[in-house]
Amino acid sequence: MADSEALPSLAGDPVAVEALLQAVFGVVVDEAIQKGTSASQKVCEWKEPEELKQLLDLELRSQGESQEQILERCRAVIRYSVKTGHPRFFNQLFSGLDPHALAGRIITESLNTSQYTYEIAPVFVLMEEEVLRKLRALVGWSSGDGIFCPGGSISNMYAVNLARYQRYPDCKQRGLRTLPPLVLFTSKECHYSIQKGAAFLGLGTDSVRVVKADERGKMVPEDLERQIGMAEAEGAVPFLVSATSGTTVLGAFDPLEAIADVCQRHGLWLHVDAAWGGSVLLSQTHRHLLDGIQRADSVAWNPHKLLAAGLQCSALLLQDTSNLLKRCHGSQASYLFQQDKFYDVALDTGDKVVQCGRRVDCLKLWLMWKAQGDQGLERRIDQAFALARYLVEEIKKREGLELVMEPEFLNVCFWFVPPSLRGKQERPDYHERLSKVAPVLKERMVKEGSMMIGYQPHGTRGNFFRVVVANPALTCADMDFLLNELERLGQDL
Amino acid sequence: MADSEALPSLAGDPVAVEALLQAVFGVVVDEAIQKGTSASQKVCEWKEPEELKQLLDLELRSQGESQEQILERCRAVIRYSVKTGHPRFFNQLFSGLDPHALAGRIITESLNTSQYTYEIAPVFVLMEEEVLRKLRALVGWSSGDGIFCPGGSISNMYAVNLARYQRYPDCKQRGLRTLPPLVLFTSKECHYSIQKGAAFLGLGTDSVRVVKADERGKMVPEDLERQIGMAEAEGAVPFLVSATSGTTVLGAFDPLEAIADVCQRHGLWLHVDAAWGGSVLLSQTHRHLLDGIQRADSVAWNPHKLLAAGLQCSALLLQDTSNLLKRCHGSQASYLFQQDKFYDVALDTGDKVVQCGRRVDCLKLWLMWKAQGDQGLERRIDQAFALARYLVEEIKKREGLELVMEPEFLNVCFWFVPPSLRGKQERPDYHERLSKVAPVLKERMVKEGSMMIGYQPHGTRGNFFRVVVANPALTCADMDFLLNELERLGQDL
Ligand SMILES: Cc1ncc(COP(=O)(O)O)c(C=O)c1O
Ligand SMILES: Cc1ncc(COP(=O)(O)O)c(C=O)c1O
Numbered sequence: 001m002a003d004s005e006a007l008p009s010l011a012g013d014p015v016a017v018e019a020l021l022q023a024v025f026g027v028v029v030d031e032a033i034q035k036g037t038s039a040s041q042k043v044c045e046w047k048e049p050e051e052l053k054q055l056l057d058l059e060l061r062s063q064g065e066s067q068e069q070i071l072e073r074c075r076a077v078i079r080y081s082v083k084t085g086h087p088r089f090f091n092q093l094f095s096g097l098d099p100h101a102l103a104g105r106i107i108t109e110s111l112n113t114s115q116y117t118y119e120i121a122p123v124f125v126l127m128e129e130e131v132l133r134k135l136r137a138l139v140g141w142s143s144g145d146g147i148f149c150p151g152g153s154i155s156n157m158y159a160v161n162l163a164r165y166q167r168y169p170d171c172k173q174r175g176l177r178t179l180p181p182l183v184l185f186t187s188k189e190c191h192y193s194i195q196k197g198a199a200f201l202g203l204g205t206d207s208v209r210v211v212k213a214d215e216r217g218k219m220v221p222e223d224l225e226r227q228i229g230m231a232e233a234e235g236a237v238p239f240l241v242s243a244t245s246g247t248t249v250l251g252a253f254d255p256l257e258a259i260a261d262v263c264q265r266h267g268l269w270l271h272v273d274a275a276w277g278g279s280v281l282l283s284q285t286h287r288h289l290l291d292g293i294q295r296a297d298s299v300a301w302n303p304h305k306l307l308a309a310g311l312q313c314s315a316l317l318l319q320d321t322s323n324l325l326k327r328c329h330g331s332q333a334s335y336l337f338q339q340d341k342f343y344d345v346a347l348d349t350g351d352k353v354v355q356c357g358r359r360v361d362c363l364k365l366w367l368m369w370k371a372q373g374d375q376g377l378e379r380r381i382d383q384a385f386a387l388a389r390y391l392v393e394e395i396k397k398r399e400g401l402e403l404v405m406e407p408e409f410l411n412v413c414f415w416f417v418p419p420s421l422r423g424k425q426e427r428p429d430y431h432e433r434l435s436k437v438a439p440v441l442k443e444r445m446v447k448e449g450s451m452m453i454g455y456q457p458h459g460t461r462g463n464f465f466r467v468v469v470a471n472p473a474l475t476c477a478d479m480d481f482l483l484n485e486l487e488r489l490g491q492d493l
Numbered sequence: 494m495a496d497s498e499a500l501p502s503l504a505g506d507p508v509a510v511e512a513l514l515q516a517v518f519g520v521v522v523d524e525a526i527q528k529g530t531s532a533s534q535k536v537c538e539w540k541e542p543e544e545l546k547q548l549l550d551l552e553l554r555s556q557g558e559s560q561e562q563i564l565e566r567c568r569a570v571i572r573y574s575v576k577t578g579h580p581r582f583f584n585q586l587f588s589g590l591d592p593h594a595l596a597g598r599i600i601t602e603s604l605n606t607s608q609y610t611y612e613i614a615p616v617f618v619l620m621e622e623e624v625l626r627k628l629r630a631l632v633g634w635s636s637g638d639g640i641f642c643p644g645g646s647i648s649n650m651y652a653v654n655l656a657r658y659q660r661y662p663d664c665k666q667r668g669l670r671t672l673p674p675l676v677l678f679t680s681k682e683c684h685y686s687i688q689k690g691a692a693f694l695g696l697g698t699d700s701v702r703v704v705k706a707d708e709r710g711k712m713v714p715e716d717l718e719r720q721i722g723m724a725e726a727e728g729a730v731p732f733l734v735s736a737t738s739g740t741t742v743l744g745a746f747d748p749l750e751a752i753a754d755v756c757q758r759h760g761l762w763l764h765v766d767a768a769w770g771g772s773v774l775l776s777q778t779h780r781h782l783l784d785g786i787q788r789a790d791s792v793a794w795n796p797h798k799l800l801a802a803g804l805q806c807s808a809l810l811l812q813d814t815s816n817l818l819k820r821c822h823g824s825q826a827s828y829l830f831q832q833d834k835f836y837d838v839a840l841d842t843g844d845k846v847v848q849c850g851r852r853v854d855c856l857k858l859w860l861m862w863k864a865q866g867d868q869g870l871e872r873r874i875d876q877a878f879a880l881a882r883y884l885v886e887e888i889k890k891r892e893g894l895e896l897v898m899e900p901e902f903l904n905v906c907f908w909f910v911p912p913s914l915r916g917k918q919e920r921p922d923y924h925e926r927l928s929k930v931a932p933v934l935k936e937r938m939v940k941e942g943s944m945m946i947g948y949q950p951h952g953t954r955g956n957f958f959r960v961v962v963a964n965p966a967l968t969c970a971d972m973d974f975l976l977n978e979l980e981r982l983g984q985d986l
Contacts (some may be wrong), residue, residue, distance in 0.1 A: 014527055014530070014531070017526065017592045018522055018526070018527065020592050020593070020596065021522060021526065021592055021595065021596060021599075022522070024596040024599065024600070025518050025599065028599055028600055028603045029511055029514060029515070032600065032603040032604055033510065033511070033514065033603060034507055034511065036603070036604075037507070038507070044615075046615075047615065048836070049611065049615070049619060049836065049837065049840060052615055052616070052619060053619055056616060056619065056620070058619060058620055058623040058859070059623065060623070060624070060627045060859070060862045060863065060866075060867070061866055061867070062866050062867045062868055063866040063868060064863070064864050064865045064866035064868065064869045065863050065864055065866070069863075070593065070596075070860065070863060070864050073860065073863060074596065074600060074860070077600060077604075077616055077856065077860075078600060078603075078604065080615060080616050081604045081606065081614070081615070081616045081617070082604075082606055082612070082613045082614065082615070083604075084604065084605050084606050084613065085605065091612070091613060092607065092613065094605075094607075094850075097603075097605065099510045099513050099514055100513070100563065102514065102602060102603060102605075103513065103514060103517040103563075103567065105602040106514075106517065106518065106521060106599055106602060107517070107521060107525065107567060107570060107571060109595060109598040109599060109602060109803060110521045110525040110526060110529070110571075110590075110595060111525055111529075111570075111571065111574045111575075111576075111577065112577050112578065112587075112590065112595075112803050112804055113574065113575055113577050113804070114585065114587075114804055118542065119575075119584070119939070119945075120575045120577065120584060120585065120945070121574070121575065122537075122539075122540065122542070122545055122573060122574070122575070123545070123549060123570055123573050123574045124574070126542060126545060126546055126549065126551060127549070127551055130551040130552065130553070131553070134553045150643035150644075150647075150848065150852075151643075151848045151849060151850050151851070152849065152850070153847060153848045153849045153850075154643075154847075154848060157693075157847070161693060171692075171695070171697060172692045172697065172698060173692075173697050173698050173699050174697045174699055175669065175674075175691075175695055175696045175697025175699065175700055176668065176669045176670055176695040176696075176697070177669055177670060177672070177674055177697075179670070181668075181670055191849070192824045192826040192849070193847075193848075193849055195824050196822065196824050196847045197847070198668075199664075199665045199666075199822075199847075200650075200654060200694065200822075200847045201693065201694065201695050202664070202668055202669040202694050202695020202696060203668045203669075203695060204664060204665065204666050204667045204668025204669070204670075205665060205666050206666050206667055206668065207668055248828060249828050302850075304850070310602060310605050311605055311606070311607055311850055311852055312850060312852055329689065329692075329693075331685045331688050331689050333685040334949055334950055334951075335741060335742050335947070335949035335951070335959070336947075336949075338932070338948070338949060338950075338956075340929075340932045340956075341932065341935075342932065342935070342936040342939075343541070343542065344542065347542060354646060354647075354650070354686075354689045354690070354693045355643065355644045355646045355647065355686075356644060356645065356646045356684070356685070356686055357587075357644050357645070357646075357795075357797070357804055357805060358644070359643075359804055359805055363570065366551070366553070367563065367566065367567070367570075369553045370553065370557070370558050370562075370563060370566060371557050371558055371563050372557045373553075373554055373555050373556040373557035373558070374553070374554070374555045375555055375556060375557065376557045436833075439831070439833045439834065439835065442834075442835070443835040446612070446835075452612075452613070454828070455831070456827055456828035456829075456831060457827055457831075458827070458828070463831075463833070466828070
């Protein structure tokens with residue numbers, strides 16, 4: 001080769017690298033962190049897709065760009081992105097910007113390693129183990145196993161795969177064709193990942209039997225029992241029940257004790273999808289909502305939601321101590337998991353997963369937890385419950401707001417009834433017209449950038465708002481703002 | 494509730510938040526970025542697991558910690574982590590620290606959004622589309638589909654799931670039980686994710702038929718044809734061939750034209766696992782290694798490997814224009830993918846995946862590409878090839894180094910033959926003793942922190958080193974160092 005110099009990219013020039021990163025970091029602090037979390041700024045800067053494409057100039061070209069241009073691009077990316085750390089972002093089951101978690105994420109990115117072996121991730125192999133131990137302890141287990149997955153949907157899939165493997169270890173090698181028809185049970189309020197998972201895992205969505213939920217959204221154990229009987233009568237083999245702790249829309253907690261009784265009677269794997277509600281285990285006051293969770297075989301818990309650890313952070317926890325995870329997923333690749341290493345190869349946890357490279361998802365949670373302690377995190381949860389309660393009481397006081405139900409969690413679901421529909425419940429087109437209100441208000445709030453709240457139809461109910469009270473920086477003033485803003489945006493409707 | 498103030502965490506105090514993040518960023522720049530990429534520093538700081546646990550004090554406690562303590566923890570995490578951006582990190586199929594990609598990652602983390610809807614990720618929905626378009630163009634497709642997945646293993650699984658769904662759309666609902674026994678084909682040099690995927694998807698590892706590879710590690714198309722015939726004769730239904738462009742250990746490229754011919758004859762889905770080798774498409778000089786890739790139905794390509802975009806960055810690319818991805822994976826959750834939104838809901842790409850929340854993986858790649866241009870990235874690839882060539886020539890010149898084969902890619906595989914074994918090939922225990930050398934050298938290099946190179950046994954071959962020449966900051970001097978260092982570490986063996 002012609003020369004032995006590194007390429008004329010920044011990579012060879014530490015001063016230029018530092019200058020670039022300092023400049024970008026300055027932009028991040030000003031635009032994403034300070035303005036991005038300030039109530040006096042917009043939560044989003046709506047642009048139509050075609051206009052946004054023009055503004056961003058996304059095309060990748062032959063020639064590289066100058067540092068100045070790159071910085072301008074960083075600014076534009078942040079400017080037109082939604083500020084999920086903003087106190088007026090109520091749109092998803094995550095909100096807020098925890099500075100310690102962000103610090104952990106920045107360190108994670110700068111170290112850019114993969115979580116498969118102790119060899120290249122010594123700190124994170126040990127840290128993941130410790131964080132999982134802590135989460136298991138909160139579930140009520142003094143031993144067990146677990147792993148961080150790329151999101152709760154995949155954590156849920158893992159549970160289903162483990163349960164079928166435990167019952168039919170052969171299926172890893174021989175597949176599902178030789179097995180009887182397997183069925184699993186979950187309530188109609190479950191997250192859609194259960195269906196997606198069943199399809200992906202080759203079981204098919206028909207294998208998911210949908211159990212009734214009561215009017216508050218909780219699984220009805222009697223119907224579970226009934227459905228199990230029905231499935232067995234059809235010749236199907238029940239193998240798993242997925243209960244939900246904190247349903248996606250209504251925030252309902254399934255009655256775990258009663259469900260665990262049913263599972264015990266029928267010898268079924270109990271999975272608890274606590275992706276959203278798991279963090280309530282940190283609160284002495286509210287953890288009773290998950291009573292019975294210690295009887296589960298597996299739990300999916302997303303600290304990236306209520307704990308604001310940052311996407312993604314999802315743990316699958318197992319009561320199993322028989323190395324099921326590794327037996328089910330392992331393939332002993334000899335190029336990565338050499339058995340003649342000079343350290344204990346049990347530390348090479350990467351063969352527990354169906355991924356190869358796996359992101360480090362534990363550091364952000366660990367660092368935040370170190371900074372907050374159990375106590376700080378508990379206060380956050382309790383504060384969120386208190387604010388949700390405050391919001392509910394305010395909703396009850398105000399005209400034109402109608403609760404879908406008394407929430408037991410942080411999903412506050414209600415209709416905004418615009419002036420023209422107030423007191424008109426008897427009109428035949430009332431529900432149809434009411435259902436059109438939320439989309440209009442959503443459009444208005446997004447275009448103004450004043451706040452973001454999700455809405456959805458649900459069963460026979462027409463579109464209602466779901467306010468998620470999760471951002472740790474929220475105050476009562478933000479709750480007041482939210483309601484006032486809805487009234488302002490909807491006064492002419 | 495008692496008060497309407499936010500919690501006394503940093504979240505309420507922008508000045509303290511900024512101070513914390515600036516301090517952490519300072520540590521990151523000094524320790525992870527500057528020292529972490531400097532050849533004069535160690536690539537790793539080996540500690541035995543028990544000692545490391547003590548040093549890190551991982552336990553999560555009731556009380557939170559002071560900012561000073563937190564900063565000390567950040568320093569410790571970085572100190573004891575492996576520096577994958579270091580020029581002496583040859584251990585995996587990724588290495589190096591691209592400053593623009595890192596900048597993109599930091600912005601991604603600060604914005605912390607999920608890639609499912611235009612509503613909350615307007616910039617990234619459009620950006621992902623553009624980046625995928627660019628990657629597809631390099632494959633040779635002017636239209637198609639695609640998505641970023643959490644790693645190449647899952648991209649490969651997606652391909653398998655899509656292929657079976659395309660042939661048997663019923664299986665999404667009804668599962669595999671009602672289908673004939675499906676089989677897929679890949680070479681014995683394939684990545685282990687094909688086996689893992691087959692198990693996870695319910696097909697079972699038996700459904701993977703292993704095709705012969707030649708002595709350079711390339712799939713033998715005649716054996717593929719033969720195996721297809723055998724499977725059909727057994728009553729199985731072939732549906733997919735997974736060819737590899739850049740195998741994990743040897744860096745071999747399967748002959749895609751010949752394989753595509755076979756697929757065409759038998760009506761099979763052709764998937765190309767180009768997780769490692771895909772980036773070669775950027776090089777006019779070397780892209781012939783992937784000739785025929787435009788005939789694939791799907792391609793998995795990991796820019797987090799050779800392009801150093803940062804973990805994770807893995808694209809699944811599809812030639813399909815019939816919305817197969819969404820039909821196969823979609824579940825139309827009404828709480829997230831509302832159909833009465835005020836913008837074109839085709840922009841809500843989240844229903845194409847089996848995840849719900851999905852990280853933004855496009856920005857880091859896009860920003861790096863904007864800064865480098867096609868030309869800058871092409872130079873990198875060409876430079877890596879040139880350096881691998883240089884290393885190979887040096888290996889040939891030196892005593893005590895024996896190539897496993899002439900590499901065609903950036904995996905340089907060779908044995909270090911220690912002085913005591915040189916010229917002793919005829920001894921009956923030669924191979925056994927040679928096989929013990931790499932683990933000893935590995936232990937020594939890691940404990941000294943001077944460099945990291947992977948080794949593995951392979952087929953009937955005993956342990957050999959696999960040097961991966963991927964870090965864009967490498968020079969010939971680093972190659973010389975590597976060989977000298979091996980000699981130094983092994984001179985007494
Ligand atoms: C109850 C429940 N389970 C699982 C998930 C999926 O989690 P993820 O988005 O991390 O895949 C969600 C997401 O909202 C959820 O609400
Ligand atoms: C050829 C090949 N395919 C797929 C993968 C899996 O990629 P990932 O680690 O992103 O899952 C690898 C990883 O090394 C690989 O070498």
